[in-house]
Amino acid sequence: MKRIQNYAPEGFIALDNSALIYPPTEAVFNANTFRVSMDFSFSIKKAILEQALHDLLYRCSYAKIRLHTGFFWYYLSPNDAEPIVHEEGGYPSGRFAFKENNGYLFKVLYSEHRIALECFHALTDGSGATAYLKLLIERYCFHAGMPQMEFSGGLNYRVRPAKQEFSDPFQHLYDKQIPSYPAISKAYHRKGNGLFDDRVKVISATIATDQIKKRAKQLSLTIGEYLSTVYLYSLQQLQLEEVPNQKQRKPIRLSVPMNLRRIFGYDTMRNFTLFAVVGIEPALGFYEFDEIATEVHLQMVQSQSKKRLLSQIKRNVSGERNPFIRFAPTALKNPLFKLLSDFLGDDQYSGVISNLGYVALPPQLESQVVRCDFHLSPGLLNKISLAVIGYLDRIVVNFNSFYATDTSLERLFCTFLVEDGIQVEIATNREDTR
Amino acid sequence: MAYCVRCGVKLSNGTKTCPLCGTEVQLPPGMEETSSDPLFAKELPPEGTHGITKARKGLIELIIALFAVSEITVGLSLFFSDALAYGFIPLFCIAMATVSLVSIVLAKPRYVHHASWQSLIVALLLLGLDGADFVWSWSLIAVGGIVIFWMYGVFPWSRWAKKHVKGGIALSVLSTVFYLALINLVVSGALTWFLPVAVPTLLALLLGTLLFFLWFSNRKGNRIPIADIVLGSMVVLFSSSAVFDGSLARYQTGAISLRWASSLLVTALVILLFMVAASLSLRLRRYFTSHNRHD
Secondary structure, three states, rough: OOOOOOOOOOOEEEEOOHOOHHEEEEEHHHHHHEEEEEOOOOOOOOOHHHHOOOOOHOOHHHHEEEEEEEOOOEEEEEOOOOEEEEEEOOOOOOOOOHHHHOOEEEEEOOOOOEEEEEEOOOOOOOHHHHHHHHHHHHHHHHHHOOOOOOOOOOOOOOOOOOOOOOOHHHHOOOOOOOOOOOOOOOOOOOOOOOOEEEEEEHHHHHHHHHHHHHHHHOOOOOOHHHHHHHHHHHHHHHHHHHHOOOOHOOOOOEEEEEEHHHOOOOOOOOOEEEEEEEEEHHHHHHHHHHHHHHHHHHHHHHHHOOHHHHHHHHHHHHHOOOOOHHOOOHHHHHHHHHHHHHHOHHHHHHHHEEEEEEOOOHHHOHHHHEEEEEEEEOOOOOOOOEEEEEOOOOOOOOEEEEEOOOOOOHHHHHHHHOOOOEEEEEEEEOOOOO | EEEEOOOOOOOOOOOOOOOOOOOOOOOOOOOHHHHOOOOOOOOOOOOOOOOOOOOOEEHHHHHHHHHHHHHHHHHHHHHHHHHHOHHHHHHHHHHHHHHHHHHHOOOOHHHHHHHHHHHHHHHHHHHHHHHHOOOOOHHHHHEEEEEHHHHHHOOOHHHHHHHHHHHHHHHHHHHHHHHHHOOOHHHOOOOOOOHHHHHHHHHHHHHHHHHHHHHOOOOOOOOHHHHHHHHHHHHHHHHHHHHHHHHHHHHHHOOOOOOOOOOHHHHHHHHHHHHHHHOOOHHHHHOOOOOOOOO
């Protein structure tokens, strides 16, 4: 067999541009983690999963890294420690305990029927993590003696890793001449009712793809746009109760992460996403659902324009290259980055909806996969995040929330879907429901 | 597989209440549902144990270590300078500071909890400082002051007070009465000025507030103009000042007379007259309110 040569990282590896913000802002209520998982009809054996994880790290040696706090920047370095396979706990995408994970930036979890991959965002984004999970499952099935198969759009175990897989495309796309993307005003943030704590409470809504597709098609929207529209409509109803004075209503905006791999044609395994900000201005009056749908569609198309994206990239990368920031010690950078993450991030939008898209399964696995999940850690300002993933004939929308009892957003969202003729099935890890 | 009758969503097997609206799942009599797998392998862990326990533990250990070191250092230095007889106050202060810091780490992160614990600790500290010789004097007044602060600054935000507003107000008023009596008892050794001066003044204040409250709340419309609130408060304050002046004069000289509060009483009467007139006469009200608010 041909020996596979890896582009093994040596010594100091810089974080990619969009990963820079995650380590300084990491906190109890801002974990910056996410989880992708797959449930199977067969039971999962820990020993086989460990073998599969070993294979994954053999193929993707660039993921064998740990995070360090340097004098000027956070940086990555190769990690020789043994990776650990964890048993699944009671809730997803909590704060990442690096020490308990031997320093790795991703965590492989298992339960009786589930394989999950939880990532700290500095390592990769949702698409990257899905590619890791696909390879992990492929290797698991291989070692479990199941028929060989390959996920479409995943990593090939037998192919030597391309240099591009661990490159930072943001640095390639940076153009000094382009003006920076302008900052926008503050958006509406829900106050919410009752207490909240750091446990991520999940309400998982499973929807039949054909039903939602049909409805979205009637409105000339994609599924992602339709879900964003429902989210905005629900938030508008909540704002209507919370802020009775129309003039005082702040804009409601959503942050929708976009996978730039398709737009710019890069094949990196690091972070390569930017956020489309779509929203409405309720100070101008009440928006009907159709009006929001039009706004969302137009704004999504606009934000996918390469020119706008390059301008955003210019803003982000020029910040990194600014000599004042470059030569400031980490201790000074941390509070600055926290402020920046608020001004250019959380302040500007009222919620996050991350759509991982459709995960195509190999035909051999179709009958074995029971469920796919995607979870995203919420933040202190926006205490609910929506994570969407599609598989087979279903779409799973996971509401990840810090609120202890407040489920009004989830209720508005799901009841809207039900009223719109879409059947919704609900499951949760919240207490006192079973 | 059941449906929520209120939200219309399908619920996973074995669900007792709808996660969205809390409505109980109603199954036909005699029907039992098998329980499906939970969303995650384990139950939701107890609140706040993840991520912060270790930090809390470390902090408490640090505080206790600092406590031990400072107690030993101060104790030894007092011992070697032959001043151990005066050692109670510094050592007690260090101990109470430790308790205060530990309570900051352990108390639930809510204003009511923190403020209550700190008030209690400060009260104990004051009682301890004053009662080193087992005789308590000034600390009783100070502790009473802390209780009053708690009644007006912390208690209204507690769940009980939010639920029982009338009871909360009654308790606050009662605590004020008891505090005044306590001051009288501590300073004079018996109830001297409390009954002839404090009680009539408080009664006047309560009665005035109650009358104005009834008047304002029974008027048409829910909105109470800010001018009415300001003028009403002035009337209540001025007239109860007059009662205070009168009862104080009676307590000191034996004759009921107004000394410095006569002008206040006249002002109160004039304002009251104006308010009654404005309330009765539409024309007067229009003259004093802006052109677009004739209510």
